[in-house]
Amino acid sequence: MAVSGLIMYGYLILHMAGNLWVFAGQQAFDTYAHHLRVLGEPMLPHNSVLWVARLVLLAGLIAHVWSAVLLSKRSHHARGGAGKRYESGQHKRGVQRSYASFTLRWGGAVIALFVIYHLLHLTFNVVAPGGASDSPYQRYVNGFGIWWVLLSYVIALIAVGFHLRHGLWSGLTTLGANFSPATRRGLNLVAIGVALVITVGFLTPPVLIFLGVVGA
Numbered sequence: 001m002a003v004s005g006l007i008m009y010g011y012l013i014l015h016m017a018g019n020l021w022v023f024a025g026q027q028a029f030d031t032y033a034h035h036l037r038v039l040g041e042p043m044l045p046h047n048s049v050l051w052v053a054r055l056v057l058l059a060g061l062i063a064h065v066w067s068a069v070l071l072s073k074r075s076h077h078a079r080g081g082a083g084k085r086y087e088s089g090q091h092k093r094g095v096q097r098s099y100a101s102f103t104l105r106w107g108g109a110v111i112a113l114f115v116i117y118h119l120l121h122l123t124f125n126v127v128a129p130g131g132a133s134d135s136p137y138q139r140y141v142n143g144f145g146i147w148w149v150l151l152s153y154v155i156a157l158i159a160v161g162f163h164l165r166h167g168l169w170s171g172l173t174t175l176g177a178n179f180s181p182a183t184r185r186g187l188n189l190v191a192i193g194v195a196l197v198i199t200v201g202f203l204t205p206p207v208l209i210f211l212g213v214v215g216a
Contacts, residue, residue: 001064001067001068001071001171001174002170002171002172002174002175003063003171003175004060004061004063004064004067005064005167005168005171006171007056007057007060008057008060008061008064009164009167009168009171009194011053011057012160012164012198013198016198016201016202017201018032018036019201019202019205020201020205022137022140022141022205022209022214022215023205023214025137026135026137026138029136029137029140030135030136030137033136033137036049036050037050065108068105068108072105104162104163104166104167106159107159107160107162107163108159108163110155110156110159111156111159111160111163114152114153114155114156114159117152118156121139121143122136122139122140122143125139128142128143129142129143129146129149130142130143130144130145130146130149137215140205140209140215141209141214141215144205144206144209144210145209145210145215147210150206150207150210153203153206154203157199157202157203158199160198160199160202161195161196161198161199162195164191164194164195164198164199165191165192165195166191168187168190168191168194168195169187169188169190169191172187172190172191173187
């Protein structure tokens with residue numbers, strides 16, 4: 001769960017950085033998208049590096065979902081059945097309840113549905129809100145000029161932000177980084193900071209496109 005999550009963390013950071021090329025204009029953004037497909041040529045076939053990255057991400061996603069199902073079953077068994085929660089003195093009801101327990105599973109489902117739509121829109125050019133185009137930049141700008149496309153993106157990114165915040169803290173803890181009260185506080189701040197950077201980094205271009213600041 002932790003390792004597969006960190007793999008996807010790395011991808012999101014790179015993907016966010018790539019999206020920021022939209023501020024450089026259509027030629028720069030389309031050139032960036034083109035280079036992703038020709039990376040490694042002529043030593044490697046066209047699109048080969050991109051497909052290797054996709055397969056690694058797919059393997060990480062499958063491992064992440066499988067781990068989530070397995071851990072959920074273990075948690076269910078440890079609690080003694082459905083509807084029961086761990087006892088805890090941190091909540092007035094005497095049971096463990098946190099934002100993570102409410103957002104991780106449902107947030108994961110929201111993210112999964114959005115990723116499918118996102119791929120059909122911006123990667124495979126199957127759906128075209130705002131108008132079809134062979135230009136990745138134009139598809140990006142056309143789509144986020146529509147309010148419901150932007151709203152769906154905002155909802156998905158909020159889910160991603162919650163997922164990333166808890167996921168990074170939990171993943172680093174699992175891998176042994178949380179070994180004292182001081183490191184616990186530090187990891188918490190790092191998790192919040194990184195989640196905010198990624199969430200804001202992904203949201204800024206679409207919001208500015210919708211407001212007419214970019215792509216006008």
